[in-house]
Amino acid sequence: MPQPKLAPVSEDGEKLVGADRVLGVLVELAGHPAGATLDELARRVGSPKATVHRALGALRRAGLAGSDARGHYILGDEFLRLAFAHHEARPEHVRVQPLLQRLAERFGETAHYAVLDGRSVVYRAKVDPAVGAVRLTSTVGGRNPAHSTAVGKVLLAYRLTTRADVEDWAGPEPLERRTAHTATTARQLFEQLSETRARGYGVDDQENEEGINCLAIPLFLTSAHQPSGAVSVSALAYRTPLSALTDAVDEVRRILAETTGHVQTA
Template sequence: MQHTQRFPASAAPGTDPAEGDRLVGSDRVLAVLKELARHPDGVALDELTRVIGSPKPTVHRALAALRRAGLAGQDGRGRYLLGDEFLRMAFAHHEARPEHVRVRPLLETLAARFGETAHYAVLDGREVVYRAKADPPTGAVRLTSTVGGRNPAHATGVGKALLAHELGTLDAVRRWMGEAPLEPRTPRTRCTAEELHAELRATRERGYALDDQENESGVTCLAVCVYGTSATVPSGAVSVSALAYRTPLGALVDAVAEIREALGPLKEPF
């Protein structure tokens, strides 16, 4: 059932409280626009009138103003919905924003869902750089990671997710490692070319990367790639990093379909 909500002036941004419970002028138009966004299949005038709490002619005038601006339209059944111009502006604005800003709502959703920290990171040589982070709700224990911080790629879920797309062979892993040995962050860190190659191969096969306390003892992670600029080349990776005692790695694996679904348009096409 579609949830509906009345829009008294006291709850509408920018409304003068002196107007009481009556929407006026631009506030009414904005209330209608916001309600249209809740009905992707369209909504009838009678339903809009009931939800907005204004007379039908008043709501109809607000719709007429939105239609003149291209921000609202009508389908073949006479139901009102967001207009093409609104969608054009929204998508143009969305695409122009830096990807870490676009990913931020996804991270907040994941952090709230799991009560753990969500990260967005990109690959920079042998390291990953965290471009965005969302902490769990207030009261939960939080990780000490910071935006702009770095970690070795081979020890992190986000790093292994991205390396799996770049290093398809054992020779490629060896060339990437070069002469400098990989740092063992914990006793579980995979530091040899053979170990890392096997882990990257497993990552490609299952479609997500795991960090089983390899970067930090007591912290596990599941990471998936995001595709903000290309359908085939990942632009970064998103992870849920969890305290192992609170959210076991198996719980993240069980929820991998949900994590992928949360990516929306940034997820890899399957």
């Protein structure tokens, strides 16, 4: 999926300067796994080449950026070491990984663990099936809109309990339409969240990606009242229909209990 961008101007309309510009270059660099030239980076962050070159110098001195044999700038090994060390040290990642592995093996589809961050979900862990994996918009550390994903809706259901809550969260503009099936109004989203709370799990019926459906269940790893995140099974609709996932929700709950010690009920 597209990497999050730190735009040439900040939220208050000011141009990026100083540390913000260095961070802007770092975030932009993360969106170019094959590397990017100085010209490309300067154009993308909207800053002079000399300024971007100084930002890259600061990143290189810290080991957060480097260059390849073609002279393209890439993320540095120290950045990758820090990112992976931090990811591996997360207690939730350690606890959830066996669950995701079992779900991916059971359904032959991709399993995720995601958390809510504002209007998006952020994927903290992901396990693909041994065979038949497909390319999804979800990547570890990546984001998708909360309102169009099963994990997002199951987490929002605990945060937005009234119509007013949903309207405040959604704002005056229509929600992003990811597919023809996406709920784009506060009324539609409120109805979906109410259904999600009632049944204890969330669904995505090709609402975030065409041809992909999903079942999600909340996980309460740090609190008995608010989920720390949600696990999901994302499947090819023609291979594993949504009905096959929802019919197996009790089995998913059993696997969850066996691997995490947490019992989730509807």
